[in-house]
Amino acid sequence: MDESSGRSALVVGAGIGGLTVAAALDRAGWRVTVLERAPQLGEVGAGISIWPRAWAILTELGVAEHLVDGVRPAIQAGLRRPDGRWLAKAGAATTARGPVMVHRARLHEALVGSLGEVEIRTGVTVDQVCDGGRGAVVETTAGDSLEADLVVAADGIRSSIRSGVRSRDDVRYAGYTAYRGVTAKPVPGEASTSGGETWGAGVRFGYAPLVDGRTYWFVSANRPAGERSDDHHRDVTALVGDWHEPIAQLIAATPADAVLRNDICDLRLPLGRFDHGRVALLGDAAHAMTPNLGQGACAAVEDAAALVARLVDEPEIGRALTAYDRERRPATQRLVRASRLVGTVGQIDNGAVLAARDAGITGVGAIAGLLGR
16 A cells, blocks of 8 residues: 555645645545635636646646647747847747746646545635644634644745744845736737747836737836736836837737736745645745746746655655755755846846846847746
8 A cells, every 4th residue: 555545635725836736645645635715716817837847747747738739839039128129039949948838727727627536625714733643733714623644835925834834024025016917819920929028127028928829928117015006007008018019019909907916026035944844835835936937836836746756755754844845945945046136137227237237138148048948
């Protein structure tokens, strides 16, 4: 009989990382319950890049086959100025070395469909986690106590479980906010065959075709934390509406009420441990990063695979989680640092420094090469 037979896990959070680890634990023979704070399952209307390592994991879980229809064409990408002049071209990103761009909701739906015997409870808010007699006990705000051999905290950057075990505020505002949108339908012309980013003074625009033919785009802009607006579509148009095509075309093709806005935050460095007794932190709860490398969700998927692999290799949960922390914390800390650096360079708004930045990119093409890879 498998060593994991009869073992139980509580996964807190039904986002991409939480559902991936739930599916992987279920396949390894664990009894899994997912606790989700929202009253129903769902994901935001934005795009997501799935890089090769994460794609391989999703393929193993039987999820990838539900994400792509037909052949994915190579996309010409690179980095431009607002007037359209290329700072650097990255070349066409092929299926083998580039990301697969999908809608987050489509990935989320495919993960839900892969869960097998996993139980999902919505409308459950976790208050704290403590040690029990033979495992970890999750206390909910409704007064319920749930015990399991393992608790996986996949409850996002504002994780209540991480805050409880570390007793400090790890969240850092990056200094800029992001608007995100997806066109209502495919947009013909350049928008369907190209992608990449455009960098201005303290403002960036990026876009990429999704596998369903629509286009995902984002705008990042230097703003005070917590700033509010009642019309995100109007704000985006004012920021980049006069930049090169197909930017205005993409914004116009996006429903006005479908533009999302979120302040960009990450976790302070150095990252804290991912293991706390029988509790494992995963995804944004462990290593929330800025979105500049498009690696946040992929890192959560890789966390899930690494955690379950260590649990299969090592029957003693505490040692398995220590090995998981040893493997994943250094790797994700490098991603947090690298993504923060790209954002710092991309959001420069000082005129003299801006000119030097653009000249350096044109001369060596370093950042465009990174985007291409």
